[in-house]
Amino acid sequence: PEPVYDFTGASADDPEAGRRDYAALQKLLRKKSAWESPTTVYAGRFREPGPTYRLFRGDPMAPREQVAPGTVTALGSLQLDAAASEQQRRVALADWIASPQNPLTARVIVNRIWQFHFGRGLVATPSDFGVAGMPPTHPDLLDWLANQLMQNNWSLKHIHRLILMSSTYRQSSRPSPASLEI
Known part of the structure; x- marks a missing residue:
């Protein structure tokens, strides 16, 4: 592959060539820093989960009636109050997954x-x-x-x-x- 920058023509006798080389190097360093710029990810955690809705054909932009948290009826019963906190929901799900009634x-x-x-x-x-x-x-x-x-x-x-x-x-x-x- 062709080198990104070739220093073979650099000489102390030609200061203009040195300036051009330095400018080209600065340009490459700016490109490199653009590649390495970190992606910022934001995550939030809310104290209480929002309401859950049945979605029309699974489309989150088409919510239907509000439903209580739970599992698919065919998999068994996991009854929770709609106002249950996130921690209560997670504990109930973990208990249900590890329940002897759910082998x-x-x-x-x-x-x-x-x-x-x-x-x-x-x-x-x-x-x-x-x-x-x-x-x-x-x-x-x-x-x-x-x-x-x-x-x-x-x-x-x-x-x-x-x-x-x-x-x-x-x-x-x-x-x-x-x-x-x-």
């Missing part, structure tokens, strides 16, 4: 740990546990591991240990002719 979170975590160790999860579609996703190959094992996670205070170390100490994990990973046909 989906534990199932997803356990499936991703299994996928990490074996290359494929018990559910082949780890990002889709819904009706569009694949069913688990071993649903009882998935449920048992999810229960183990919840009963052991959500200890990921415990789940890793269970998987790594299992006879399934200790099986040989050498390819066999039978497994290559699958």
